[in-house]
Amino acid sequence: MSILVVVEHDRGTVAPATFEALTAARSLGEPVHAITLGASADGLVDQLAAHGAAVVVQAHHDLLADYGPEAWGDTVAQYVGHTSPSAVIATGTDRGNEVLAHVGAILDLPFVANCLSFDTAGAFDTAGAADPWQITRVRWGGSLLEQCELSATTKLVTMTHHAVEATESPGIASTESFAPSLEPWHGRSVVVDRVERAAGVTLATAPVVVGGGRGVGSPEAFAPLEDLASLLGGVVGCSRAVTNNGWRNHTDQVGQTGTRIAPDIYLACGISGAIQHWVGAMASKKILAINTDPEANMVAKADYAVIGDLHQVVPAIAAEIRRRRNA
Amino acid sequence: MRVLVCVKRVPAPGAKINITADGLAIDTAYLAFTTSPHEECAVEEAVRLVEQHGGEATVLTLGPAEADEQLRYAASLGVAKAVLLPIVGADWDPQRTAAAIATAIAELESADGPFDIILFGNESADSGGFQVGVRVARSLGRPIVNGIKGIEVVGDGTVRARRESEVGLEVYALPTPVVLGVKEGINLPRYPTLKGRLGSKKIEVGQIVPDVAAGGQRMVTLLPAAEQVGATTILGHGPDAAAAVVDLLEELGVL
Structure with missing residues (x-):
């Protein structure tokens, strides 16, 4: 069994929250695989390996040239279908939550968003996966916590930002290529245009x-x-x-x-x-x-x-x- | 144009959230209820779409009988029809909620034809599952993008939708019928008129009783988040405190 981490990136620039997801994944004691979507992310292997990814899965398809929630969701869901990881962990961000919602919908699996921590020490089933997981997650934007149980063959969770501190775990990652089968309709929700914001201090970054x-x-x-x-x-x-x-x-x-x-x-x-x-x-x-x-x-x-x-x-x-x- | 907007009734907490003795809900004895903020804007957007393009807007919610209040509030703003999927007791998990809503939408569409645009809030203010809209869209086989802060119907069955990103705006061009998860800020919701309020009392709220199985996420208990501890240092009273404030700013190195 393995843990799959969905790497959030924008045209090759990795979102720092990805390293938090990798750090959380490592704590589960199973080999960590990281999946990158689109050739623009092929250069991320060393950074992902430095944070503990043993295998970097590089998904390649023309429809993955830019972000598209349906194309990303189906790609991850297909890879999960092939490999049956015990869990998929993504970033608790707009994109991370969106992609895992798609994966949950496609595979009809529950998905728990914005987790702070999880306890997998429950009873282990015959496949070796702890079921259910005991999860602590945030509600009301973080002013209230919820403890819940997640029962599923593959657990889908996102980590709320700053729940774990990203740490390095230097290693060498092998790479494998994955060719999802996507149809033209997957392209209907791919970004078609962008408007870049003028540089300067923003509310989110202001000192x-x-x-x-x-x-x-x-x-x-x-x-x-x-x-x-x-x-x-x-x-x-x-x-x-x-x-x-x-x-x-x-x-x-x-x-x-x-x-x-x-x-x-x-x-x-x-x-x-x-x-x-x-x-x-x-x-x-x-x-x-x-x-x-x-x-x-x-x-x-x-x-x-x-x-x-x-x-x-x-x-x-x-x-x-x-x-x-x-x- | 036929527009459906899906909303959730949530408590409107002030400064503090109290949990009930059994730990399974927030104590709402002294709280008002409201429509979850992103969905307030989704309702406004539905009304605007119909004002601009003609047609009719419908509001739908899965919740307790009291959610009638949120449906009628939407009606007071210009939504023509309302549908309640009544449940008893605690919130349903996201998988179950989505399955119930998808089934209800199929029933509404088989009677009156497809909705061109279905709007959800990006996430509910209380449980924040970030998934019900996506599951419904997938179940209906329709495109969905979340985080939408601008919708423009450009004709030929295409909707251009804008979403904010770290570096600016992303633009999507989606074919209808489409589902969109909208965020607060897409518009500034109007207040109901007196005529709207009176009219909303008279509309008939349709009911579709949901009957679907629970999903794989089960809430065990709610816990208060760790409060920031420590006393507040009072720097002074009135404008005379300015010197102490500037001393602090210098100390923090922000001057």
Whole structure:
């Protein structure tokens, strides 16, 4: 038996979460095979071997030249059909979850998304696979955990991002080629065009995020937050209440259904700290809440707080920065 | 154009999620319920598609009898028909949910013809299984792409759909009939009008009682996530705290 890891990559650039999936796969004590889809990923063998892949399966087909959820799903499902691995592990990302959902649908197997850990020490069946697995996974974007049992001949799981720390396990991988049988219809859901984003600091990568909530009060009142963010080389984010009011674009929304941020410091201004927002902000290294309500959830969960009206506090911080820079 | 939108009734938690004593559900005694956020936008998108291209939108949910509330909310925004797949007790697992929805869709389509576009939310806010839409689409033999933040019907039976990626946008050109998993941000949902609210009280909610076997994922218990511990350091009150804040920013090296 083996464990199959689906390598997430975009036209040959590997997604770092793949190494977390490989690390999780190694912990199961069976040989780890990694499958790459499309010739653009052929150059990844050494990186995959360094993270413990014993075999790299290179799937080649014209319809795998770019990402397509149906073509990727059928390719992985066919390989699983040929080799019957005890588990398939993928990244808990948009693509990883999407591909394994397809594999589960095609093979009529259960699929458990966004796992934190799994315990395979249950009773072993005759095929040598532990059944069921005891799994801990995230719900509500990470604010609640679920323990569940997964019973299947081949277990399909994705690892939630940062659940395990990727570590290396240097080795040499052999390669094998796999030619899936794909039909022209598989091409209907392959990417046909792309629009590249302009380079610059994004909400997801900014070292400082200045967030505004309902307490900001209007679209115009975000100007002092913009000013502070630009002084700090950061960007402005907002809560779902703000986007629902039409004050700012959804691209600025921090939260479960918006962007997950991980800045060095998050300045949360006039934000109550509902679950929806908190799960998007909780990976911040430090959080400073500015709020009139000392009992606000955001204040309780933050590392630091200023109790006061953001409309006075934010401009005062900006003025103090300018004063020290000019001193 | 015939559009179907599938939604889920979920609790609307505030700052904290409490678990029931048996560990099998979240304590909703003091919570309101809502339509899962991605699906709120899917409903809005369904209504917009019909406004632009004519036809009719239908909303469908698998859930408790109380999910009638979410169906009527969709109706108050302009969805014409509503279908409830009633279940009793705990949430169904994703395989079982998808099988029930696929069966119901086949029944609706055999009566009134195929849906050109079926919309799901990318994932539900509560269980977050990331798979029901994909399983339904596969079962119906239709294309599906998830994570959609833009839909454009370009004629000749093609839908152009946009999704965000790490580096920008990906564009897909999909033939109808098609299934799409949409994400919040695709639109800004409208609020219901008074006329819409009144009208939604009168619509007849169809029922299709699902009868499918459980899948291979079984929930055992819910657990609270580890809370971040440690007290909050209060840097001060009002604008006088600015100096302490800037001291902190200097200390953290972000200035």
